[in-house]
Amino acid sequence: MGLNDALRDLYLVDQQVRGLESRLDGARRHVRAQEIKIEQLTQQQGELTNQLKHTQAQSANLENEIAGSDQRIGQLREQMNTVKTNKEYSAMLVEVNTLKADKAKLEEQALELMSQVEVFQSEVEHLDNALAEQNRIKDLADKDLAERTGEVGERLSELKAERADKATHVPSDSLEIFDRMAETFDGEAMAPVVEEDRRRMEYICGGCYMSLPVEMVNRLISHDEMVRCTSCNRILYIEQELKEAMGAK
Ligand SMILES: [Zn+2]
Structure with a gap:
């Protein structure tokens, strides 16, 4: 996994x-x-x-x-x-x-x-x-x-x-970040990427609603690495639906 x-x-x-x-x-x-x-x-x-x-x-x-x-x-x-x-x-x-x-x-x-x-x-x-x-x-x-x-x-x-x-499936360094974010945001360690405008490629963090550079969203799709919101530091995830829609584009 x-x-x-x-x-x-x-x-x-x-x-x-x-x-x-x-x-x-x-x-x-x-x-x-x-x-x-x-x-x-x-x-x-x-x-x-x-x-x-x-x-x-x-x-x-x-x-x-x-x-x-x-x-x-x-x-x-x-x-x-x-x-x-x-x-x-x-x-x-x-x-x-x-x-x-x-x-x-x-x-x-x-x-x-x-x-x-x-x-x-x-x-x-x-x-x-x-x-x-x-x-x-x-x-x-x-x-x-x-x-x-x-x-x-x-x-x-x-x-x-x-x-x-x-x-146990999360490496310890990532787990540490997860726990710290969960502590900071009262359980909301992660936030979804929200699509504001597909044509203009505008995306925001579903936790703090600040905009996310499209490169960041692309990195989340193409690389299996931890990507965090540059504004609030929450760990970002992307819903399967959005992932597929972006990949199909
Ligand atoms: Zn954020």
Whole structure:
């Protein structure tokens, strides 16, 4: 088999391998995107839960302080019933009033914290729901990937074996160029010669659409050697139909 036929065979199988792989890649990317969303939601949930706990602890401290004030006010009131002098009584009254004023402030703060706790609780709940939904979407994505892998997996390994076999028919220096071009052009290592105008002998590269000198096209027909587009470097091939039409001319 000639070099150009071997390259063409390799290219055709390589295209099929890439086509199947891209179907799996799409499904893999979809799974990964869902995983990232879950990671983000889990992180948010962790941060919010910490804030909630912190606020709940602050709230509990305040409740303790308020209870302490109540206790002290109760004690003072009892003592006020038994004091002997007006001076002692007034001093205790001042303390009770101060404690009451402080307690009112603490209660205000406690109310504020409680409403914060409620906000955090509803946000955590909201995130729980979002996470459950996101896990459901990821399960579907996993299922889709498994299904696609099941569908194309076997065919893909067959095609890969075929590609490896076709590659053995291409000399290593040409294979190296083929692989490099496939890498550069996302699988499009080769491009067909396209006839623009036969009478004027105008030909272009089917990869980059730049014109090709007719000598180059003739060389591709008459010599079995690798010919590459002078503009994009893709390996050129010529369809049998065009080859025959040019030969018949
Ligand atoms: Zn080109």
